[in-house]
Amino acid sequence: MEYRALRGVEDLIPPESLRFERVVDAFKRVVERAGFKEVILPVFEEARLFTRSVGESSDIVKKEMYVFEDKGGRVIALRPEGTASAVRAYVEHGVYAKEPFTKWFYVGPMFRFERPQAGRKRQFFQAGVELFGFSQPGADAELIKVADDILKELSVEATLEINSIGCKECRPKYREALIEFLKERVGQLCPDCVERFERNPLRVLDCKNEGCRQVVSGAPKITDYLCDGCREHYEKVKEYLNLLGVEFRENPFLVRGLDYYTRTVFEFKSSGLGAQSTVLAGGRYDYLIGEIGGPETPALGFAMGIDRVMLLLPELEEKREGxxxxxxxxxxxxxxxxxxxxxxxxxxxxxxxxxxxxxxxxxxxxxxxxxxxxxxxxxxxxxxxxxxxxxxxxxxxxxxxxxxxxxxxx
RNA sequence: GUGGGAGUAGCUCAGUUGGUGGAGCGCCGGGUUGUGGCCCCGGCGGUCGCGGGUUCAAGUCCCGUCUCCCACCCCA
Incomplete structure (x- = not known):
């Protein structure tokens, strides 16, 4: 064959494309009835937008971004995720002034230069929502409830894990305590974690290596270090989730790979996917809008991996029509x-x-x-x-x- | 980026010690001169992923390369 699709990208031809549409339709149905409105955002941006928002030290920025220079000498990146663009648009159009409490959703392709694997492609699709302006824990609970509704709508089985990773006040204190703890046990960590310990110690917490898990199981928990504000917020989120009938498991070692998260983080995982088990994940990012150059505005959101959800979708009998x-x-x-x-x-x-x-x-x-x-x-x-x-x-x-x-x- | 497995018909896969490539499903047609699904019969369909090497002879052995899958890593 002379021409083939590039490594890690794939064509969706019927009936796969119909499965794709089914996922997107279900997503839109649920978020629209929760009051979210669609935004259509560019698939490429100035690379530094992502460097700033996703984080310089993150793998996404360090080794997975498609970066190139355009003919005008601008350094461009194909978007590796959706939140950065949404936040940029929110700030650029002064939405915080016109409509400070905003609920958006988006659907589209994302790009990461990774080694392809089931549920991990170089071009993949995410459907995500962003809530701007709400600092209240009720917003966290509603966001998670919407995510739960989408997966239920699609009959996708997934378990929810939540955690709070604190704020500017309390996270540094926890980080110090963790470093203190790990410092004496570096010898017991896997080589990857030795490096994580240097770069981003929180990431040691979710290493899959058995030895590291042993070490981590005795580590201090962030939930014991939360400041009063964060603790109260987290308690309320859990209370509202219970009120809404959302089942969850607290995982004090759940951390996320993107630097912008604060307070609430959560992940829906499925057992049907092998190693790439996260189908939907998100959290709060109260400082990001400020860092991008907008007014300090609390915000939160999540993204769902459409390709991964498709892998979990039960077969549907095509019904006769027409x-x-x-x-x-x-x-x-x-x-x-x-x-x-x-x-x-x-x-x-x-x-x-x-x-x-x-x-x-x-x-x-x-x-x-x-x-x-x-x-x-x-x-x-x-x-x-x-x-x-x-x-x-x-x-x-x-x-x-x-x-x-x-x-x-x- | 690291490690392992695999690439043969559109799909799922057989292919013996190297000797001119098969099955099932699907597709097209016929059995039924105007009727789908079940059954029977026939047909189309392959540069054996690609490139090189060994050999009289390579799907089969060797090397390289590409792609897919799995795990690490990362993350949705």
Whole structure:
């Protein structure tokens, strides 16, 4: 084959593309009835937007971004995630002034230069929401509830883990305590964690290595170091989640890979995905808007991995729908073309077989496209002026005289 | 970026010690001169991922490369 899709990107052709649409439809249905409005954002931005927001030390920025220089000498990056652009747009358009309490959602491709694996592609799709302006714990709970609703709507089984990673006040104190604890045990950590210990000690907490987990199990918990404000906030979030009937598990070692998170963080994980088990994740990021150059504005959001959700989607039986027109002879074909046009104008799905093969071949085609009805127009029908309408699920066939009568029988 | 496994028909896979490539499913057609699904019969369909090497001879052995899968890593 001379041309192939590049490594880590894939085409979605039917029926995969239909599964994709099903996920997006369910997502939109749930978030729209919760009052979120869609934003359509660029797939590339100045690279430094991501460096600033996602974090210089994060792997996403350090080694996974598609960065290039455009013809005007600008340093561009294909977006590796959606929040940075949403925040940039919120600030750029002064939305904080016009509509300080804003609920947005977005759907689209993201790009990360990673080694491909199931549930991890170089171009992948995320559907996400962002809530700007709300500092109250009720917003955290509502956000998580919306996420839970989406997964339920899709019948995707996932377990929810939550944690609070504190704020500017308390996190540094915890970080110090953790470093203090780990310092004496560096020898017991895996090589990756030795490096994490230097760069971002919190990441040692969610290492999968058995030895590291042993060490970590005795480590100080951030929840014991939260300041009064963060502790109260976290307690309220949990209280509201219980009120809303959302099941969750507290994981004091849950941390996230993006630098902008504060206070509430959460992850929905599925057992059906192998190593890439997170299907939806997010949290609060109260300082990000300020850092991007907007007014200090509390915010929170999440992103769902559409590709990953698709992998978990149960197969759906395609149901029969519409009409397939079968004809023989030029006169019948012309009548068929007009009939199809008529039905479509009435909102009915209608197709015609242009190949004019045998009735058997055309019936087979009608069956394959999962039509509910076949309309047969042959010599007899043309001569005597009627349509033969066959219901494919039952095999029952009847004569109908006019288009209107046909329409009434569908 | 690291480690492991795999690439043969559209799909799932057989292919014996190297000797001119098969099955099932699917697709097209026929059995039914005007009727789908079940059954029977026939047909189309392959540079054996790509490139190089060994050999009289390579799907089969060797090297390289690309892609996919799994794990690490990372993350949605």
């Amino acid at each position: 009409v397939f027109v079968i004809t023989r002879g030029e006169e019948a074909y012309r009548e068929g073309l007009e009939l199809v046009n008529f039905l479509r104008s009435k909102g009915i799905k209608a197709e015609i077989d242009h190949r004019q093969g045998s009735f058997k071949a055309q019936m087979k085609a009608a069956d394959r496209v999962k039509a509910e009805f076949a309309v047969i127009i042959g010599e007899e029908e043309v001569k005597e002026g009627f349509y033969s309408l066959k219901e494919l699920s039952t095999g029952k066939q009847e004569k109908v005289e006019t288009r209107e009568e046909l329409l009434a029988r569908l």
